[in-house]
Amino acid sequence: MEQNKDLIQFDIPIAKRTYFNNSNSILKKKLLILSPFLLLLFSVFALRLIRNVEIGSLDNSNFQVLINHDHRILGHLPYAEIPKEKLVLIDPNIEVHVDMRDSLIKMRNEAKKDGVFLVFLSGYRSINLQNEIFYSLKSFRNQEAAERARVSAPPGYSEHSTGFAIDIGDATQRETDFETKFENTDAFKWLIKNAAKFHFKLSFSKDNKFIDYEPWHWRYEGSIEALKVFESSNRKF
Ligand SMILES: [Zn+2]
Numbered sequence: 001m002e003q004n005k006d007l008i009q010f011d012i013p014i015a016k017r018t019y020f021n022n023s024n025s026i027l028k029k030k031l032l033i034l035s036p037f038l039l040l041l042f043s044v045f046a047l048r049l050i051r052n053v054e055i056g057s058l059d060n061s062n063f064q065v066l067i068n069h070d071h072r073i074l075g076h077l078p079y080a081e082i083p084k085e086k087l088v089l090i091d092p093n094i095e096v097h098v099d100m101r102d103s104l105i106k107m108r109n110e111a112k113k114d115g116v117f118l119v120f121l122s123g124y125r126s127i128n129l130q131n132e133i134f135y136s137l138k139s140f141r142n143q144e145a146a147e148r149a150r151v152s153a154p155p156g157y158s159e160h161s162t163g164f165a166i167d168i169g170d171a172t173q174r175e176t177d178f179e180t181k182f183e184n185t186d187a188f189k190w191l192i193k194n195a196a197k198f199h200f201k202l203s204f205s206k207d208n209k210f211i212d213y214e215p216w217h218w219r220y221e222g223s224i225e226a227l228k229v230f231e232s233s234n235r236k237f
Pocket of ligand 1: 122216
């Protein structure tokens with residue numbers, strides 16, 4: 001029994017080692033032969049994974065990518081506030097950039113000659129006022145920032161702070177003020193036909209993918225300064 005025990009103790013480790021070494025070298029050989037294929041398989045898998053991640057993130061954050069490219073926030077571009085000395089009062093409580101005053105008043109007069117009565121609803125808005133509008137309405141309406149941004153610009157991102165934006169209504173249909181149904185008024189139909197002659201352009205048309213359609217919101221592009229201000233907005237993606 002003692003001898004047997006010694007033999008077992010002596011034999012088994014060697015047997016084990018030999019067996020293990022054999023299997024190890026076979027495994028190594030197999031791995032060596034297979035390694036190019038495994039490498040190829042791994043590369044293909046890794047490439048597909050990277051591609052899927054890239055495509056996936058593009059699909060999900062196309063919006064985000066566009067934001068990063070032109071500094072949009074929730075679809076709105078940043079705008080600096082107009083220096084106070086460039087503001088002029090055109091109606092009680094309506095201030096605009098001095099560059100667009102004449103054109104705007106001329107447009108209203110020309111419309112009147114055609115029997116169409118434009119009313120100016122909102123011109124220059126300070127970033128502070130925009131702050132109030134954006135955040136107070138947001139909490140009042142219990143809206144998420146992104147949801148709210150579809151209908152109102154975050155502070156610092158409103159065309160109104162440039163003094164080159166004007167919200168227009170129809171004096172004979174005030175119930176359509178700031179409503180999409182303004183598009184059915186004579187005022188809007190007249191503007192669509194004539195506003196370009198006075199260098200006014202609809203900012204948020206129906207095909208704007210970031211911001212909801214605002215038929216009442218027009219901007220002036222009739223001076224070099226105005227064109228510079230809206231340059232990135234006019235750039236096509
Ligand atoms: Zn507006």
